[in-house]
Structures are given as C-alpha cells and as structure tokens.
Amino acid sequence: MPPFEIAGGLGLALVRGISVAACLSALGVIVFRLALVPPALALADAPAALRWHRRWLRLLWASVAAALLAGALWLLLASGEMAGATGLGAMAAAVPIAVLHSRFGTVLVIRLALLAAVPFTIATRPRPFRLAIATALAVVATALQAMFGHAASVGGTLMHWLALSTMLHVLAAGVWLGQLPPLWSFLAEMPPTAASLALRRFSPLGVACVIVLAATASAQGWGLVGGVAGAVGTAYGWADLAKLSLFAALLAIAAINRFILMPKLTAAEPTAAQRGLHRSVMVETAVGLAIVLTAGVLASLPPGIGG
Amino acid sequence: MRQLPLVLLCLFAFAATAEAHARLESASPPVGGTVQAPPKQVAITFSEEVEPVFSTIEVTDAAGKRVDSGKPDRAPDKPQVLVVGLQPLGPGIYRVVWHAVSVDTHRTQGSYSFTVAR
Numbered sequence: 001m002p003p004f005e006i007a008g009g010l011g012l013a014l015v016r017g018i019s020v021a022a023c024l025s026a027l028g029v030i031v032f033r034l035a036l037v038p039p040a041l042a043l044a045d046a047p048a049a050l051r052w053h054r055r056w057l058r059l060l061w062a063s064v065a066a067a068l069l070a071g072a073l074w075l076l077l078a079s080g081e082m083a084g085a086t087g088l089g090a091m092a093a094a095v096p097i098a099v100l101h102s103r104f105g106t107v108l109v110i111r112l113a114l115l116a117a118v119p120f121t122i123a124t125r126p127r128p129f130r131l132a133i134a135t136a137l138a139v140v141a142t143a144l145q146a147m148f149g150h151a152a153s154v155g156g157t158l159m160h161w162l163a164l165s166t167m168l169h170v171l172a173a174g175v176w177l178g179q180l181p182p183l184w185s186f187l188a189e190m191p192p193t194a195a196s197l198a199l200r201r202f203s204p205l206g207v208a209c210v211i212v213l214a215a216t217a218s219a220q221g222w223g224l225v226g227g228v229a230g231a232v233g234t235a236y237g238w239a240d241l242a243k244l245s246l247f248a249a250l251l252a253i254a255a256i257n258r259f260i261l262m263p264k265l266t267a268a269e270p271t272a273a274q275r276g277l278h279r280s281v282m283v284e285t286a287v288g289l290a291i292v293l294t295a296g297v298l299a300s301l302p303p304g305i306g307g
Numbered sequence: 308m309r310q311l312p313l314v315l316l317c318l319f320a321f322a323a324t325a326e327a328h329a330r331l332e333s334a335s336p337p338v339g340g341t342v343q344a345p346p347k348q349v350a351i352t353f354s355e356e357v358e359p360v361f362s363t364i365e366v367t368d369a370a371g372k373r374v375d376s377g378k379p380d381r382a383p384d385k386p387q388v389l390v391v392g393l394q395p396l397g398p399g400i401y402r403v404v405w406h407a408v409s410v411d412t413h414r415t416q417g418s419y420s421f422t423v424a425r
Contacts, residue, residue: 078412081412081414082358082361082408082412082414083361084361084406084414094361097360097361098361101358101360102358102360102361102408102410102412103358103410104358104410104411104412148411148412149411299411300413302328302413
C-alpha cells in the first residue's frame with residue numbers, strides 16, 4: 001500500500017468531510033421540503049404530518065448546527081496548517097489572518113454565514129417563498145465548495161472549468177445524498193401511499209443527480225489520479241478507488257430500492273416493504289456519508305498526476 | 308440539451324491537466340544558475356496560486372546571513388508568482404528556502420541555490 005501523507009492529518013480531512021456532509025444535508029433537507037414532499041405530505045393525516053414537520057425542523061437545525069461547528073473547527077485546523085502552527089493558541093491566532101487574507105478563510109466564513117441564515121429564513125413555518133430563499137442560500141453555500149479544493153488553485157481559465165465541474169458535483173451530491181435523511185424520517189412516519197408518492201418523485205431526481213455525479217467525478221477523478229499508474233500506485237488513487245467502490249455500492253442500494261422494494265409498496269402487504277425501505281435508506285445514508293468523508297481525505301492528498 | 312455532451316466533454320478535457328499542491332515551476336535567478344549582475348529580487352513561479360500571507364522566501368549568503376527584505380508578496384496580476392526583495396548582493400553563492408501555501412491551503416517547501424558571478 002502506498003504511504004498516505006494526508007496534508008494536515010486525518011483529523012483535518014475528517015472535519016472537512018463532516019463539514020461538507022452537513023452542508024449537503026442542509027441543502028437536501030430544504031430541497032426535499034420545497035420540491036419533493038408537498039403532494040405526498042397532503043396524503044397523510046394531520047397528526048402524522050405535524051410529527052414529521054417537527055422531525056424535519058430538528059433535522060434542519062441539526063444539519064446547520066453540525067455544518068457550523070465542523071466548519072468552525074475546519075477553519076481553526078486549516079488556518080493552523082497554513083500557518084505551520086502546532087499549539088492551540090498559535091492556531092487560533094492564525095484564524096483572523098486566514099479569514100482576512102486568504103481565499104479559504106474568507107470563503108468559508110461566507111459559507112457559514114449563509115448556512116446560519118437558512119433556519120432563520122424558514123423560522124417554524126416553511127412557506128414556499130421562505131423555502132425558496134433558504135434553498136438559494138443553501139445552494140450558494142454548497143456551490144462555494146468549488147473555491148476550496150484542488151480545482152480552486154490552478155488559476156486561469158482552467159480553474160473556471162474545474163470550478164464549474166466541482167459546483168455541479170457538490171450540488172448533485174446535496175440534492176441526492178442530502179435528501180436521504182429527510183426521506184428516511186418520512187418513511188418512518190408516513191403511510192405507504194404517501195411514502196410511495198415521495199419515492200416516485202425522488203427517483204427521477206436521483207437518477208439525474210447520479211448522471212451528473214458520475215460525469216463530473218470521472219472528469220476530475222481521472223484527470224487528478226494520473227491514469228492507471230496513479231490509481232494503483234498512489235494514496236490518492238487508492239482513496240479514489242475506495243470512493244468509486246462506495247459509489248457503486250450506493251448505486252446498488254438505490255437500484256434495490258427502486259426496482260425491488262418500491263413496487264412492493266403498492267402490493268397487498270406494503271408495511272413490510274416500507275420497513276425494508278426505511279432500513280435501506282438508512283444504509284444508503286451511511287454509505288453516502290462514507291463517500292463524502294472519503295472525498296475529504298482525497299482533497300487532502302497530493303493527486304497522482306502531481307506525483 | 309444538445310449542448311450537454313459538449314459541456315461534459317469540456318469538463319473532461321479541462322480536468323485532465325489539473326495539478327494540486329504548489330510546486331516550483333521556475334525561478335529568477337534560476338535554480339542552480341549563475342547571474343552576472345546582482346539581482347534585486349527573487350521571484351518564484353509556482354504551479355498554483357499561492358497565499359503570500361502564509362508563504363515565506365528566505366535568502367541567505369554563504370555565511371548563513373539573511374539577505375532578503377522579509378515577507379514575500381505576489382507579483383502584480385500573477386497570483387502564482389511570489390517575489391521577495393534583496394539587499395545589495397556581492398559575488399557568492401546564495402541559498403533560497405521557500406515555504407508556499409497554495410490557495411487550497413496545502414503547504415509545500417523546497418530550497419535551491421544560485422550564484423552571483425565575480
């Protein structure tokens with residue numbers, strides 16, 4: 001196995017991954033409420049709808065809180081890494097310098113401010129207009145990821161193309177993976193008719209996101225991995241292969257949901273199928289989180305093409 | 308929708324030359340080179356855009372004495388180039404030690420020498 005020389009250490013890579021995952025979750029939670037669930041929610045009785053609404057609000061606040069906490073920790077650790085600081089005091093002293101004088105620090109603070117505004121925009125009543133504004137805030141916050149990674153540092157016209165590719169990638173990840181937690185809670189609370197409708201609306205959106213994810217990941221991945229030699233001979237290549245394997249597992253789970261479990265929701269015994277889907281979406285969420293964490297490690301490794 | 312394949316193709320093509328982590332691409336005075344006239348500055352071109360506030364270029368003479376003016380800065384309109392001024396140099400061998408932080412927050416480092424001819 002090639003040596004894994006992770007810039008800033010595994011802790012920084014994982015914090016980065018958690019921060020991004022929470023941001024994707026915030027985006028998906030809002031998109032789910034704005035675009036996907038309203039017709040399905042109308043099929044539920046009032047108490048079930050209210051219970052799910054409260055769970056949805058908790059999920060939104062939890063996602064934003066996790067994004068802010070992990071983002072603040074990411075800022076601290078990355079500022080210390082840039083300054084070459086080791087002690088906590090020196091790392092903290094580097095934070096204002098990073099915020100005021102580095103692209104990473106400035107952009108991350110803007111992202112955290114946008115995310116912090118999301119739940120306050122919605123408050124407790126998710127009206128369509130408020131949800132639309134919150135979605136716009138979350139989309140911009142998520143798209144800013146393009147300013148952080150390897151693609152952000154190459155400069156010139158190339159950087160703009162890579163930034164576009166990264167933006168599409170993270171937005172597709174947010175719309176697909178970020179909707180899994182609210183979908184999971186929806187399956188737990190709602191009757192099979194409502195669950196079936198929500199899944200039917202989720203399915204085409206998921207397919208579109210998979211196409212965008214596969215295309216942009218192939219583009220960036222293959223370019224940065226450095227061909228077959230880079231894939232098998234560098235830590236970056238190994239991490240990329242791990243991410244690819246997890247992505248394949250995610251597709252397999254999604255296919256089982258779509259082609260085996262979903263049809264059973266409209267059959268004679270839909271309750272067992274709904275329980276199965278509930279468990280399956282939980283596993284899908286866990287695999288999705290593993291992919292985002294792996295992406296955090298990838299962003300901290302020198303790509304094979306540079307080795 | 309007709310443009311979609313073209314856009315995806317462009318994303319593939321442009322992604323194929325991406326680098327990561329700032330590497331020294333060229334320097335003035337050149338790496339290992341000899342210059343006839345004493346240079347007034349050291350300029351290093353990296354493979355990526357760099358953050359000058361977290362980057363350093365230290366130039367020392369054969370006795371180990373610092374001869375640079377302190378903190379480097381980006382060259383105007385060239386975010387991949389770091390520049391540091393020099394004190395008046397005499398003939399001799401000078402060592403350049405650099406630490407660069409790329410805008411994606413990664414640190415790299417390196418060193419080289421150049422000679423000012425007699």
